[in-house]
Amino acid sequence: MSELRRPRVGHIQFLNCLPIYWGLMRSGALIDVDLHKDTPDQLNAALVAGQLDIGPISLVEYLRHADELLLLPGLAVGSDGPVLSVNVVSTRPLAELDGAKVALGSTSRTGVLLAQMLLAERYGARPEYFRCPPELTQMLLEADAGVLIGDVALRALYEAPGQGLTVTDLGQDWRDWTGLPMVFAVWAVRRDFAAEHPGQVKEVHEAFLRSRDLCLAELDEVAAAAARWEPFDAATLANYFRALDFSLGDRQVAGLREFARRAAALGAVPALPEGGPEFFPV
Amino acid sequence: MSELRRPRVGHIQFLNCLPIYWGLMRSGALIDVDLHKDTPDQLNAALVAGQLDIGPISLVEYLRHADELLLLPGLAVGSDGPVLSVNVVSTRPLAELDGAKVALGSTSRTGVLLAQMLLAERYGARPEYFRCPPELTQMLLEADAGVLIGDVALRALYEAPGQGLTVTDLGQDWRDWTGLPMVFAVWAVRRDFAAEHPGQVKEVHEAFLRSRDLCLAELDEVAAAAARWEPFDAATLANYFRALDFSLGDRQVAGLREFARRAAALGAVPALPEGGPEFFPV
Secondary structure, three states: OHHHOOOEEEEEOOHHHHHHHHHHHHOOHHHHOEEEEEOHHHHHHHHHHOOOOEEEEEHHHHHHOOOOEEEEEEEEEEEOOOOOOEEEEEOOOHHHOOOOEEEEOOOOHHHHHHHHHHHHHHOOOOOEEEEOOOOHHHHHHHOOEEEEEOHHHHHHHHHHHHHOOEEEEHHHHHHHHHOOOEEEEEEEEEHHHHHHOHHHHHHHHHHHHHHHHHHHHOHHHHHHHHHOOOOOOHHHHHHHHHHOEEEEOHHHHHHHHHHHHHHHHOOOOOOOOOOOOOEOOO | OHHHOOOEEEEEOOHHHHHHHHHHHHOOHHHHOEEEEEOHHHHHHHHHOOOOOEEEEEHHHHHHOOOOEEEEEEEEEEEOOOOOOEEEEEOOOHHHOOOOEEEEOOOOHHHHHHHHHHHHHHOOOOOEEEEOOOOHHHHHHHOOEEEEEOHHHHHHHHHHHHHOOEEEEHHHHHHHHHOOOEEEEEEEEEHHHHHHOHHHHHHHHHHHHHHHHHHHHOHHHHHHHHHOOOOOOHHHHHHHHHHOEEEEOHHHHHHHHHHHHHHHHOOOOOOOOOOOOOEOOO
16 A cells, blocks of 8 residues: 555754744644654654655755755755854854864754864864764863754853853854855655655645745744743744745755855765756656 | 653554544644654553653553553543444354454454453353454454454455455444443553643643544544545545544443453453542543
């Protein structure tokens, strides 16, 4: 009965994808998908391994597996300016971190690569990196700076300045440097699944776009609901959700290409094929 | 931040709980819970192990762990007459199965115990039981009857009579025998979680009740949506959903007690304490 199987769709169970989930609920789309909620790392691995058919994927992981995947048009998680939740917290300016120790408090591949890229190429700093639990105080006992991503980064944005620390928002820093939006994650479908079930992919894609649009129309309501459970108040959450850019238009694709070009030059990912990224045709 | 954690709530990803899921979606309640979708066996184990706080649990597993659990009032999966999806398919009448071989095509503890109870006590038949994949043709190559539960039982209900087989609906058979509804699964909360977070339990409980009521009001719509993915047409699904009894009123509690009493007499479960089952106070 494989032809009856609902598409296996991944969902990031983090704050930055809560608006998309809200929309999926409100639109009733969840009944038509087999939704797997997990961490970004697990979802990346599951999509690449073929355990999921469709899902969000870190930009870096997409670039490493672009030959197996097609992007869903119009949808991403990024920022066209401050992203609020991908930060370097440092005891001194980034340009003074050459040879210093920098703690990586996340396994987020795109965020960490972006931090390393900016430090090396924009600031000429080649620090010594080490992995570390995402706890700011502990990080800065051993390091001169820490890369924080997600909720802990969002908290640090509000708390670190009071501790005399410098917070650099890497979404903003990337735009200052390149003039382009940053794309942290995209939605992709496995090429084999798209070839066999183009109608299902079209429906899931449309459900995601509808979800995104629904949530943008109800963002204060989403923030108020999320504030019941998240360690942030509704205003902070609304501000955060508004900072995120869930679109993937021409400017975002240009930002994606620029990141891909620079990442490939560093040897971190294969080069994107000419004319890439390749999209699921709609 | 444990005080901020959403309640971990189980959901059975089978056809018989789809109406509840539909309601959870439509009511927007999913944003307030960390929903774990899994098979009944996995959810039973997770609730007993404390990996879930609230969830559906097979009646037999509830009876085995009643000292750790409180029932959520008003909510169950059962039937007051035919259940359509818990069947014995046999080559001859049940009373003639004494000493015969009977295949158990399910790990569902309540359904299997009900079949054994009815065969022994109502029909005086003590066959030899063995586990078997839930595939009717294969079962009946080796056995004189098979116990089928879930989707495969629902299919057999429509297909087996054409093959000259007898189908006994165990929901109906239980009611003919006892005059009472049968309860196959209940919703329970761990006692420790209920003591620490009564407000959250109250909200989840109310969300489930709202979901149940919403879905009953839109049952044809639920059936039409499900028919896109399930190997049954919308009319069959609507008929099935209408056969299910999602309530837990006085009659259902009496049926639960009667089953518990008989199961304890067989040594299958501990006796329910005097005045039991114990409910979460609302």
